[in-house]
Amino acid sequence: MSEQNRRPLPHDFHPPVPSFTVVSDDVEPGGTLKSAQVYAEGNTSPQLRWEDFPAETKSFAVTCYDPDAPTGSGFWHWVLFDIPVDVTELPAGAGSxxxxxxxxxxxxxxxxYGSRDFGGAAPPPGDxxxxxxxxxxxxxxxxxGPDADASPAVVGFNLxxxxxxxxxxxxxYENPAAG
Known part of the structure; x- marks a missing residue:
């Protein structure tokens, strides 16, 4: 997918809010996802650690979204919420x-994918x-507010x-064309 054809990020449609820091031992900013985070290979949620969030924070949510999926609406790979405020790290595999x-x-x-877990990267070959x-x-x-039966859209609405x-x-991540 060329740079000019990339779709907006989900947060481009939300009001601006301050940022804080998230880092990972498994995901390098702008880098290629490891095979552990690919659906057909490891299908393992990455380790994530965050800090410098607002003092009035009462819980956290974590999502993984592919805005470039050829669906017209992107693709939600992970939707996790109601993480207690004293938890500032998820180990690799916590989304299993x-x-x-x-x-x-x-x-x-x-x-x-229709499941309640992390579903790894799986772009169409050659996309x-x-x-x-x-x-x-x-x-x-x-x-x-929502429960485990909520769709990603309902969770996003609440967020x-x-x-x-x-x-x-x-x-x-890119899945090269076959042959």
Whole structure:
């Protein structure tokens, strides 16, 4: 996908908010995702760590979104919310369906694969490089409101009104054309 054909990021449609810092041992900003974060290979959520969020933060949410998916609406790979405010790091694999390493009380909503977990990168072969936007939201409420049956759009709607600050980390992945 050429630079001029890239779609806007989901936050381009939300009111501006302050930013804070998110880093990862597994995702290098602007770098290629490791095979562990690819659907057909490792399908493992990356380690994420954040700091410098607003003092009034009451919980966090984490999402992974591909704005370059050829769907007209992007593709949600991970939707996690109601992460307690004292949790500032998720280990690699916390987004698995087994919920190991996931903080008590955190809620996985359905991703666009239809499952309640992290679903790795899987762009169509030959579609070019896709961006995977990992976002941590500082939220003004302990409980965002939706439950695990919520769609990513409903979670995003609630985040639109409850986000104090946002941190993002973008990795890329391309699935070359066959043959």
């Amino acid at each position: 369906g087994s919920f190991e390493g996931l903080p008590k009380g955190a809620v996985h909503a359905r991703n666009d 070019g490089s896709h961006r995977y936007v990992f976002t941590v939201y500082a939220v003004d409420a302990e409980k965002l 639109r009104f409850h986000t104090l600050a946002r941190a993002q980390l973008i990795g890329e």
